[in-house]
Amino acid sequence: MKQIAFALLAGTLALASSCKKEDLGPRPTDLDRSTVTATPAEGSILLNWRIPENVSYQYVRVTYTHPETKQLVTKLASSYSDSLRVDNLLARYGEIQFTLQPFTKQGAEGTAIQIAATAKAKPRVEQITPTKLSITDANVFVSHPEATEGPKAGLVDEDDNSFYHENWHAPLAPMPHYIVYKLPKAVKNFSFYMKGRNNAGRLNPEVMDIYVSDSFDGTFDPEANKAVLAKELTELPSGQAAAYTSPNIRMDKPYNYVWFKIKKVYNDRLFAAIATLHVSELSISIYDPETGKTTNE
Numbered sequence: 001m002k003q004i005a006f007a008l009l010a011g012t013l014a015l016a017s018s019c020k021k022e023d024l025g026p027r028p029t030d031l032d033r034s035t036v037t038a039t040p041a042e043g044s045i046l047l048n049w050r051i052p053e054n055v056s057y058q059y060v061r062v063t064y065t066h067p068e069t070k071q072l073v074t075k076l077a078s079s080y081s082d083s084l085r086v087d088n089l090l091a092r093y094g095e096i097q098f099t100l101q102p103f104t105k106q107g108a109e110g111t112a113i114q115i116a117a118t119a120k121a122k123p124r125v126e127q128i129t130p131t132k133l134s135i136t137d138a139n140v141f142v143s144h145p146e147a148t149e150g151p152k153a154g155l156v157d158e159d160d161n162s163f164y165h166e167n168w169h170a171p172l173a174p175m176p177h178y179i180v181y182k183l184p185k186a187v188k189n190f191s192f193y194m195k196g197r198n199n200a201g202r203l204n205p206e207v208m209d210i211y212v213s214d215s216f217d218g219t220f221d222p223e224a225n226k227a228v229l230a231k232e233l234t235e236l237p238s239g240q241a242a243a244y245t246s247p248n249i250r251m252d253k254p255y256n257y258v259w260f261k262i263k264k265v266y267n268d269r270l271f272a273a274i275a276t277l278h279v280s281e282l283s284i285s286i287y288d289p290e291t292g293k294t295t296n297e
Contacts, residue, residue: 024108028057031102031113038098038117043090043289045117047098048083055079057102057110062086067093089119092290122289128248130191130280139182142166143220144173144271155179155277160241163197166271174270176209178220179260181279186254189282189297191246195275198241203273207264208233210246212255227259238266241275248282250297 035050047062060077062084077084089096095118102110137153142164145152150165166177196204211227219225230249237244258279265272284297 024106025104026056027108028102028104028110029055030111031060031100033113036100036113036115038115040117040120041085042120043122044085044087045089045096045098045119046083046085047100047115049100051079051082056104058105059103060084061101061103062098063101064096064098067096090290091119091121094118125287125289127285127287129283129285131283132278132280133184133187135181135184135279139184141178141180141182141216141218141220143178146271150273152179155274160195160275161198163199163273163275164277165197165203165273168271172270175263175265177262177272179262179274179277180216180220181258181260181277182216183256183258183279186256187258187279187281188252188254189248189250189284190258191248191280191282192258192260193246193276193278193280194236194244195277196237196240196242197273197275199273200240201269201273202238202240202242202266203269203271204236204238204242204266205260205262205264205272205274206234206236206238206266207262208236209259209261209263210249211259211261212251213257213259214255216257222259222261225257227257228255230258250282250284 029052031049032052037048039046039048057079059079062075062077064073066073075084075086095116097114097116099112099114101112135156137156140152140155142152144166146165146167150163152164154162154164196202209229210231210233211222212230213225213227216225230251231247233246260277262272285294286297287294
């Protein structure tokens with residue numbers, strides 16, 4: 001008798017469970033598998049689908065297993081959405097399988113669709129810190145100094161009111177002219193800051209080439225000193241007392257000297273005047289999210 005009662009109870013529970021599922025209502029509109037795509041991007045994958053006609057689902061549930069934590073991740077997209085971007089992925093995770101499944105408001109399930117893709121590598125993140133180098137006028141070499149005003153010390157004396165002036169007495173030497181700095185140590189990556197003299201004459205360099213070298217023999221000949229071209233600069237600012245910060249200049253090895261080859265001065269004058277010319281060493285740290293490691297240059 002007890003066995004019969006137990007069987008009747010089990011049957012009643014099964015019927016109740018079946019009725020409960022039926023209470024969820026009709027199944028939702030399915031997604032068209034042919035419209036579902038997965039597009040890799042840097043550190044993410046974009047899932048797309050076409051919204052069906054007469055859509056009856058409340059949302060699309062996207063699930064995947066995180067390759068690193070092994071945990072199931074769930075994301076939801078409303079019935080008005082035709083895409084969902086999954087972020088914080090890495091290329092080294094390899095192929096990830098996503099399951100897309102529509103659900104009604106009552107929880108009725110549609111057909112699950114699987115699609116797989118591999119994210120593109122996240123870009124490396126650089127942090128660049130400039131440190132101004134201390135350079136004395138004894139380590140500044142100029143090709144065409146003026147004897148009566150504007151000594152070369154004006155370039156590095158921390159005073160924007162002083163200045164270096166090239167020779168303006170006849171005979172005038174054609175361009176190019178040179179300023180060469182001996183750095184306090186060999187430097188691989190650097191930038192420079194230049195400020196024009198605060199004078200209506202606006203004798204600012206407009207076109208310059210930047211070289212680096214291991215040595216300097218006093219001849220102002222880049223080729224003879226085996227100088228390497230680091231950067232070509234045009235259209236430098238010509239305003240009175242104009243300030244300019246160069247792009248970051250990165251070399252394949254450290255060098256002891258930086259050369260400023262002045263090729264053109266505002267209004268095609270044959271002499272320049274500069275209030276300040278500073279060189280900064282660049283400390284560069286590079287974080288690679290694909291490896292989790294940081295390297296320093």
